[in-house]
Amino acid sequence: MLKNTLYPWMTGLALMLGLSGTLSAQYTPAQVQALEQAKRAKLQAGQNTPKSDKNIQPEQDCPDAITICQDVYVQTFSYSGTGYIPNEINPAISCLDGGEQNDVWYIFTALNSGILNFTITPLNPADDYDWAVFDLTGHSCPEIYVDPSLQVACNFSAIPGPTGANNDTTGHAQNELAIPVTAGHTFVINVSNFSATQSGYTLDFSAGTVELYDTIPPVADSAAYVCNNYGVRIYFNELISCGTIAADGSDFFATNSAGSPVAVIGAVGVECSPSHKYTNYIDVMIAGQTQNETITVGVKEGSDGNSIGDKCLNMMTSMSISALVGPQPVVNLGEDLKLCPVDLYYPVLDAGVSDAVYSWYHNGVSLPDSTQSYQPSSPGQYSVIVFRDITSDPCVLSDTLNVDIAMDYCIDNMPNAFSPNGDGYNDILLNGVDVAIVNRWGQTMFVGNTGWDGTVNGENASNGTYYAIVKFYNSGGELITLKYPVTLVR
Numbered sequence: 001m002l003k004n005t006l007y008p009w010m011t012g013l014a015l016m017l018g019l020s021g022t023l024s025a026q027y028t029p030a031q032v033q034a035l036e037q038a039k040r041a042k043l044q045a046g047q048n049t050p051k052s053d054k055n056i057q058p059e060q061d062c063p064d065a066i067t068i069c070q071d072v073y074v075q076t077f078s079y080s081g082t083g084y085i086p087n088e089i090n091p092a093i094s095c096l097d098g099g100e101q102n103d104v105w106y107i108f109t110a111l112n113s114g115i116l117n118f119t120i121t122p123l124n125p126a127d128d129y130d131w132a133v134f135d136l137t138g139h140s141c142p143e144i145y146v147d148p149s150l151q152v153a154c155n156f157s158a159i160p161g162p163t164g165a166n167n168d169t170t171g172h173a174q175n176e177l178a179i180p181v182t183a184g185h186t187f188v189i190n191v192s193n194f195s196a197t198q199s200g201y202t203l204d205f206s207a208g209t210v211e212l213y214d215t216i217p218p219v220a221d222s223a224a225y226v227c228n229n230y231g232v233r234i235y236f237n238e239l240i241s242c243g244t245i246a247a248d249g250s251d252f253f254a255t256n257s258a259g260s261p262v263a264v265i266g267a268v269g270v271e272c273s274p275s276h277k278y279t280n281y282i283d284v285m286i287a288g289q290t291q292n293e294t295i296t297v298g299v300k301e302g303s304d305g306n307s308i309g310d311k312c313l314n315m316m317t318s319m320s321i322s323a324l325v326g327p328q329p330v331v332n333l334g335e336d337l338k339l340c341p342v343d344l345y346y347p348v349l350d351a352g353v354s355d356a357v358y359s360w361y362h363n364g365v366s367l368p369d370s371t372q373s374y375q376p377s378s379p380g381q382y383s384v385i386v387f388r389d390i391t392s393d394p395c396v397l398s399d400t401l402n403v404d405i406a407m408d409y410c411i412d413n414m415p416n417a418f419s420p421n422g423d424g425y426n427d428i429l430l431n432g433v434d435v436a437i438v439n440r441w442g443q444t445m446f447v448g449n450t451g452w453d454g455t456v457n458g459e460n461a462s463n464g465t466y467y468a469i470v471k472f473y474n475s476g477g478e479l480i481t482l483k484y485p486v487t488l489v490r
């Protein structure tokens with residue numbers, strides 16, 4: 001009932017008093033008392049908060065507060081509901097006795113010490129807005145709920161129309177004194193619409209002396225060679241808006257010491273993520289260099305239609321910053337190895353990058369070796385992870401190679417005949433291979449890896465067909481027995 005009857009009454013009152021949206025109304029104590037009673041009743045009945053949380057916006061939660069970048073905000077459509085985080089303000093320790101009410105958050109860090117002076121003016125003069133200011137310096141948003149010392153000013157007056165921290169306090173309980181703030185301190189302002197209407201408001205900071213935001217584009221402070229995003233890491237004097245960084249690197253161009261262009265192949269806002277909109281530094285990725293090279297990076301309009309901008313989207317128009325970039329380290333174990341089980345020989349694997357810490361793995365199991373090269377002794381998957389501490393972001397490089405053993409890889413090369421006649425040519429069969437030689441009746445002629453010389457117990461074996469039996473483990477760890485015929489001809 002209150003919801004239905006209060007607005008016409010308030011609107012009538014506003015008309016009777018000749019209110020405009022910009023003037024503070026003067027109410028008699030009795031009128032103020034009536035307004036306060038109505039507000040308390042409404043609060044108790046829970047009638048002011050829309051039941052539906054349609055049109056929830058991220059800025060309705062303190063962690064995603066709107067960064068103040070202008071003196072006047074004209075909001076033609078009021079916020080509804082309390083955002084994704086509904087209970088950020090504790091009625092028990094804040095003057096906002098309803099907690100969050102159809103609210104939105106603003107944030108700023110004072111650039112100088114000065115006076116914060118603001119007024120919220122509802123576009124409908126009958127609307128009752130409330131607000132609170134919290135000093136978040138050295139604190140996080142969730143602490144607002146538990147730490148009453150963070151609230152520096154607050155107003156929950158039921159008097160409709162303009163309200164703020166604006167010194168217009170004489171006879172106006174809806175206003176507070178303007179707020180002195182210290183340079184470098186970060187504040188959040190909660191703007192709450194108790195009336196739950198959709199008419200909008202203006203939020204005007206222009207009467208204050210504190211600088212809430214800057215109008216100066218970012219400046220590159222320093223640059224360094226980085227390894228993982230191979231190229232140049234650029235540090236800025238203020239936070240960069242992640243949304244202004246084109247992933248293709250087109251916001252930047254680079255030259256070497258001879259002034260020749262160096263291809264920029266990407267850019268990464270290192271601290272950017274779905275939950276982080278700003279970063280202090282950007283990795284500008286460049287084409288691989290083969291020697292030490294001084295790379296100078298400049299800024300331009302990228303494929304995203306802008307250059308690089310700060311939190312208030314002040315865009316850079318120029319930059320020239322250099323770093324000495326080393327040759328690009330590349331770890332490459334080479335092509336997969338396909339080895340023949342006969343005359344089996346494992347090549348040494350070489351990580352290809354020196355002065356690093358190496359971790360070798362066989363089929364995902366760590367190996368004890370920690371040198372640049374590794375001598376495999378069985379088939380399977382070999383990996384190396386190279387940790388190289390040459391830049392402020394030690395690079396982690398890796399490569400993997402498969403070692404496979406199969407007859408397919410050597411069938412054409414298998415010796416299937418030999419002539420042990422002492423002429424020095426083809427006198428030994430399968431030297432260096434673990435092999436057993438049997439005759440047609442299965443009698444063993446030879447076992448070993450030094451090769452068969454065609455004798456048995458010092459006697460020449462006769463010409464004819466024998467069988468070589470070679471056993472080996474394939475890549476799957478399976479023991480394979482291969483038996484194939486060989487011919488002895490003297």
Ligand SMILES: [Ca+2]
Pocket residue numbers: 060061062082083084085086087088100
């Ligand atoms: Ca919220």
Ligand SMILES: [Ca+2]
Pocket residue numbers: 128129130155156157158159160163174
């Ligand atoms: Ca109010």
Ligand SMILES: [Ca+2]
Pocket residue numbers: 214215216217218238310314
């Ligand atoms: Ca700036």
Ligand SMILES: [Ca+2]
Pocket residue numbers: 243244245246251301302304305306307308
């Ligand atoms: Ca851009």
